[in-house]
Amino acid sequence: MAKPLPASTVPLIRRLWREQVLRHRSGVAMALVCTALVAGFTALYPVVIQQSFDRFTANDTETLWLVPVVIIIITMAKSLAQFGQAVAIQSVVLRVIEGLQGDLFRALTRADLAAVGRDAPARHAARFTVDAAMIREALTKSINAIADVLTVVGLAASMLWLDWQLFLIAMALYPIAILPITRLGKRIRRASGGMQQRMGETAAVLTESFAAARVVRAYRLEAQEEARAARIFAGLRESLLHIQRTRASLDPMLEALGGIAVAAVIAFLGWRVSSGAGTIGEFTGFVAALLIASRPVRALGSLNAALQEGLAGLSSVYAVIDERPRIVEKPGAVALPEGKGRVEFDGVGFRYEQGNADAALEGLSFVAEPGRTVALVGPSGAGKSTALALVPRLHDVTAGAVRIDGADIRDVTLASLRDAIAYVGQDAVIFDDTGFANIACGRPGASQAEVEDAARAAAAHEFLAVLPQGYQTVLGTGGSRLSGGQKQRVSLARALLRNPRILLLDEATSALDAENEALVQQALARLRAGRTTLVIAHRLSTVRDADLIVAMDRGRAVEQGSHAALMEAGGLYARLVRTQAFVEAEPA
Numbered sequence: 001m002a003k004p005l006p007a008s009t010v011p012l013i014r015r016l017w018r019e020q021v022l023r024h025r026s027g028v029a030m031a032l033v034c035t036a037l038v039a040g041f042t043a044l045y046p047v048v049i050q051q052s053f054d055r056f057t058a059n060d061t062e063t064l065w066l067v068p069v070v071i072i073i074i075t076m077a078k079s080l081a082q083f084g085q086a087v088a089i090q091s092v093v094l095r096v097i098e099g100l101q102g103d104l105f106r107a108l109t110r111a112d113l114a115a116v117g118r119d120a121p122a123r124h125a126a127r128f129t130v131d132a133a134m135i136r137e138a139l140t141k142s143i144n145a146i147a148d149v150l151t152v153v154g155l156a157a158s159m160l161w162l163d164w165q166l167f168l169i170a171m172a173l174y175p176i177a178i179l180p181i182t183r184l185g186k187r188i189r190r191a192s193g194g195m196q197q198r199m200g201e202t203a204a205v206l207t208e209s210f211a212a213a214r215v216v217r218a219y220r221l222e223a224q225e226e227a228r229a230a231r232i233f234a235g236l237r238e239s240l241l242h243i244q245r246t247r248a249s250l251d252p253m254l255e256a257l258g259g260i261a262v263a264a265v266i267a268f269l270g271w272r273v274s275s276g277a278g279t280i281g282e283f284t285g286f287v288a289a290l291l292i293a294s295r296p297v298r299a300l301g302s303l304n305a306a307l308q309e310g311l312a313g314l315s316s317v318y319a320v321i322d323e324r325p326r327i328v329e330k331p332g333a334v335a336l337p338e339g340k341g342r343v344e345f346d347g348v349g350f351r352y353e354q355g356n357a358d359a360a361l362e363g364l365s366f367v368a369e370p371g372r373t374v375a376l377v378g379p380s381g382a383g384k385s386t387a388l389a390l391v392p393r394l395h396d397v398t399a400g401a402v403r404i405d406g407a408d409i410r411d412v413t414l415a416s417l418r419d420a421i422a423y424v425g426q427d428a429v430i431f432d433d434t435g436f437a438n439i440a441c442g443r444p445g446a447s448q449a450e451v452e453d454a455a456r457a458a459a460a461h462e463f464l465a466v467l468p469q470g471y472q473t474v475l476g477t478g479g480s481r482l483s484g485g486q487k488q489r490v491s492l493a494r495a496l497l498r499n500p501r502i503l504l505l506d507e508a509t510s511a512l513d514a515e516n517e518a519l520v521q522q523a524l525a526r527l528r529a530g531r532t533t534l535v536i537a538h539r540l541s542t543v544r545d546a547d548l549i550v551a552m553d554r555g556r557a558v559e560q561g562s563h564a565a566l567m568e569a570g571g572l573y574a575r576l577v578r579t580q581a582f583v584e585a586e587p588a
């Protein structure tokens with residue numbers, strides 16, 4: 001049944017077939033064999049019915065006992081084939097979905113930070129669940145459609161064998177159904193894309209709301225959140241209803257058309273049998289064939305609708321997979337040259353893709369000499385985090401250049417650049433994995449001894465060693481087994497193990513309890529020793545000890561120098577110190 005499908009349908013399916021389905025050739029072959037068997041056995045039903053009725057009417061007692069036996073054998077064989085078919089189809093379909101999920105995840109983990117930030121995390125997550133479910137359903141239905149086509153072909157052969165004239169009458173009626181089927185398919189695809197978008201938005205609003213549970217209660221925002229959720233649910237209901245209404249009109253239409261076909265055939269048959277031209281067996285067999293064929297034919301009719309929903313999901317998934325990262329290596333990029341870690345910001349400008357009109361950084365220039373510490377200070381929104389993010393090329397500068405040991409970081413390989421850098425943020429990131437793995441990921445391939453050395457240097461050995469399974473204890477989601485200070489020490493051990501040329505540090509704004517604080521500060525001092533450090537400083541002790549202070553405001557370096565010199569100058573930095581913008585508390 002050839003249907004004129006929307007232009008992009010065929011390439012999408014062909015791509016899925018080539019990239020995913022063909023990887024599972026044996027599964028596809030198995031599904032096809034079972035499908036052919038199911039279709040073959042189904043096609044035998046009308047013939048068996050015709051034979052039995054003709055034998056009954058002929059009072060052929062000798063073969064009469066044979067009929068029930070044959071029926072049992074055929075149904076048994078068909079059931080077995082059906083089971084094999086369902087399992088084979090699902091195992092291929094689920095592997096295809098798994099493959100797509102893998103590709104999507106790989107694309108997202110390698111995508112530019114800016115690209116990932118465009119969608120809410122929950123919208124990304126929905127692509128793996130909602131869109132994947134749509135694709136799975138469409139894929140299952142499409143493969144089942146092959147079975148249906150074969151079944152219809154088999155039944156058509158039966159009908160042809162039983163009575164070719166009637167066969168022609170029945171066939172003439174089917175093509176009438178094609179026009180509405182394709183028209184509705186297009187509408188469903190459009191509606192479905194909107195629905196998937198809505199699903200993603202719903203997921204985003206829900207996660208956001210649950211994450212804010214504390215604030216919602218404290219500020220008594222329950223009613224406001226309920227109203228927001230109600231609006232989202234209503235939107236979702238409307239877009240779902242839109243799809244269901246379109247879909248709902250299809251089945252009754254096909255049913256009605258089927259009814260007309262059956263009526264026409266029966267009228268003709270009745271006339272023929274009553275005028276003595278056919279047998280009761282032929283009549284019954286033919287009507288049975290028509291009735292059996294009506295289910296697969298209807299399924300084929302609604303296939304296009306399911307297919308369009310799946311394609312909406314598939315094109316949204318491929319859109320993410322196909323987005324080319326903009327932060328890529330130049331062809332012929334070389335490894336970062338050896339050096340001691342001299343970092344130079346040379347007239348750096350940067351503008352966020354979706355930021356406000358102002359540039360986040362403009363004409364920012366300073367030099368971090370090897371082994372020295374540069375403290376970035378300034379009011380919130382001055383561009384400190386942005387400046388730090390440029391060093392490992394999480395974003396690319398839009399003007400000027402960042403150089404490490406003389407090399408523009410855009411000219412060197414991403415691997416060598418990022419291997420030379422460790423980042424320690426305000427919130428210690430702990431993966432839901434073992435203590436060992438959480439440190440070893442700083443330098444893959446590190447030995448147990450090296451990991452333990454790093455942990456000792458970061459004052460993390462003592463508490464990791466006494467966990468129930470020692471270093472092999474899983475730390476829980478977000479490191480729920482550890483205290484705040486312990487988490488920071490684990491993340492410092494990770495950075496120490498990495499042994500980077502350059503350390504990027506976003507200092508914690510609030511002090512921990514005195515004991516933890518002292519241990520964290522000691523670990524930090526060990527980490528910073530002999531390394532070039534760029535630190536977003538929140539502590540007075542850090543800025544005071546820094547070799548260079550860069551005071552930033554609105555993306556520019558307003559002044560640079562040592563603590564003493566800048567205090568003397570009495571500018572932005574002196575003002576920040578005076579207004580106690582820095583945490584003063586020295587560890588006990």
Ligand code: ADP
Nearest residue numbers: 352354355360379380381382383384385386387
């Ligand atoms: P700081 O770290 O000094 O507080 P940031 O580097 O975070 O400052 O921000 C500098 C400017 O860039 C601010 O005006 C901020 O609003 C903007 N900005 C930061 N992150 C983004 C982003 N992901 N998209 C758009 N604008 C951003």
